[in-house]
Amino acid sequence: MVHVSVIGCGHMGGALVRGLSAANHRVTACDVDESALEDLSGVADGTTTDLEAAASAPIVVLAVGPDIAGEVLAGLGLDPDQTVVSVAAGVSTSVLESTTDAAVVRMMPNLAAEYGEMAAAVTPEPTGDVAAVLADLGTVVTIEEDQMDLATAINGSGPAFVFYLIGAMQQAGIEGGLDSDDAAALAAQTFKGAAEIALQSDESVDELIDAVATEGGTTIEGMEVLWDSDVEDVLGEAVTAAEERSAEITAEVGEE
Ligand SMILES: NC(=O)C1=CN([C@@H]2O[C@H](COP(=O)(O)OP(=O)(O)OC[C@H]3O[C@@H](n4cnc5c(N)ncnc54)[C@H](OP(=O)(O)O)[C@@H]3O)[C@@H](O)[C@H]2O)C=CC1
Numbered sequence: 184m185v186h187v188s189v190i191g192c193g194h195m196g197g198a199l200v201r202g203l204s205a206a207n208h209r210v211t212a213c214d215v216d217e218s219a220l221e222d223l224s225g226v227a228d229g230t231t232t233d234l235e236a237a238a239s240a241p242i243v244v245l246a247v248g249p250d251i252a253g254e255v256l257a258g259l260g261l262d263p264d265q266t267v268v269s270v271a272a273g274v275s276t277s278v279l280e281s282t283t284d285a286a287v288v289r290m291m292p293n294l295a296a297e298y299g300e301m302a303a304a305v306t307p308e309p310t311g312d313v314a315a316v317l318a319d320l321g322t323v324v325t326i327e328e329d330q331m332d333l334a335t336a337i338n339g340s341g342p343a344f345v346f347y348l349i350g351a352m353q354q355a356g357i358e359g360g361l362d363s364d365d366a367a368a369l370a371a372q373t374f375k376g377a378a379e380i381a382l383q384s385d386e387s388v389d390e391l392i393d394a395v396a397t398e399g400g401t402t403i404e405g406m407e408v409l410w411d412s413d414v415e416d417v418l419g420e421a422v423t424a425a426e427e428r429s430a431e432i433t434a435e436v437g438e439e
């Protein structure tokens with residue numbers, strides 16, 4: 184068990200608090216907004232609006248907005264024997280390092296941290312307790328700093344893109360006559376199951392599509408529609424738009 188403070192307990196920080204608590208770490212949840220802490224009082228070991236009280240943990244997760252991340256980190260006055268894990272989109276390691284004496288790990292996680300199913304990109308490679316704690320939240324991949332904008336789009340923003348696709352599948356079911364809850368369950372579980380196969384299998388995505396598409400059957404008819412469409416290009420454009428916004432944020436916070 185490691186003591187971890189999470190500063191900023193909104194959507195992302197709250198998910199991290201829940202995931203870390205579920206993994207039996209000692210978690211202090213800190214937010215200036217008391218209402219953000221209400222739901223976490225039965226989950227975290229402690230909740231506080233006092234940043235100073237949360238600043239003594241060996242691992243401090245910074246989950247406030249990119250616009251204030253540097254300022255909040257500077258105010259914590261962390262020591263060199265502590266590690267700050269910043270999840271703020273677009274805030275570079277060099278900006279973070281210029282505002283703290285603590286070791287810095289920049290991470291782009293996602294909301295599935297709540298269930299230990301996070302896909303996260305980090306730089307630099309974490310070690311020791313930090314690596315162990317992050318691994319408890321899901322899959323952690325070490326990348327280069329200049330790949331962070333792309334990772335922010337792929338695995339940080341990615342859940343929103345997937346929710347959109349789940350919603351489209353669900354809507355098709357409803358329009359075909361399925362009960363709304365049934366359509367929601369079938370669509371979401373199908374994404375989860377397909378993702379599990381993709382993770383577990385040694386086969387390529389094309390080989391997996393082949394495995395579903397029985398000769399002369401139904402799947403190939405749907406796949407022909409997708410292959411003839413611009414869905415792949417549009418998804419690429421969505422990733423690029425999010426990636427470009429991450430780079431813009433870097434420029435914005437770097438200018439302060
Ligand atoms: N949402 C996501 O899926 C992901 C988000 N991130 C990153 O996580 C960070 C937070 O995003 P998100 O959770 O969506 O945003 P939210 O607005 O949901 O959460 C931010 C929280 O921080 C609080 N806060 C503001 N100032 C302070 C302060 N000085 N000290 C402590 N807490 C403070 C806010 O309170 P108040 O509302 O009163 O301002 C709010 O509760 C961002 O940097 C984002 O880039 C990264 C990956 C995924």
Ligand SMILES: O=C(O)[C@@H]1CCC=N1
Nearest residue numbers: 272335336339340341
């Ligand atoms: O939308 C955002 O800016 C944050 C970062 C990645 C996911 N949510």
